[in-house]
Amino acid sequence: DTAVSQTPKYLVTQMGNDKSIKCEQNLGHDTMYWYKQDSKKFLKIMFSYNNKELIINETVPNRFSPKSPDKAHLNLHINSLELGDSAVYFCASSQDNRALETQYFGPGTRLLVL
């Protein structure tokens, strides 16, 4: 009964390819997020959705496109992958969009671009 799950756990691909990462939460939360953690463990928010509506869109290349088909899912599609995209991508969710809410993280997707 994993709360926030991501697939795949590992993703190795060539430069220029297009790939997707999927995220699902079974907590009944309204808000979901994508974070990127680089090799130095720095964690930076990329996107957040509240009730399927995009509310945070940080300075992320247009090659990254999130999609939320419903409140329980937030997928991340990456076009034309580059070496610098190699990182761990975390999905998270929270009950709602209020600042005091706890975020629950998935186990991460380790992306390696060759």
Added chain:
Amino acid sequence: AQSVTQPDIHITVSEGASLELRCNYSYGATPYLFWYVQSPGQGLQLLLKYFSGDTLVQGIKGFEAEFKRSQSSFNLRKPSVHWSDAAEYFCAVNSGGYQKVTFGTGTKLQVIP
């Protein structure tokens, strides 16, 4: 803009010793403050959070943190460290009315026998 600093990149403590991890934030008003832990190969898990009231906050796994407005600090403490506490610890701040958390760069805790 909100920011958070964790001055210690790496800390090593002996099992059974006490622990204090430092966190300083930058924001004019009272922010929401969090400590998360990341075990190797895992996602982040909330240890504790502060948003109002008592400045000493108790969390899971025997951790506590104290909010000190005068020092803009939110240091994490544990009186006796266990080997299973070895992990990366992230302090985070959220100053707005909505969710936009800024994470610190993390402190890696190593526990030696």
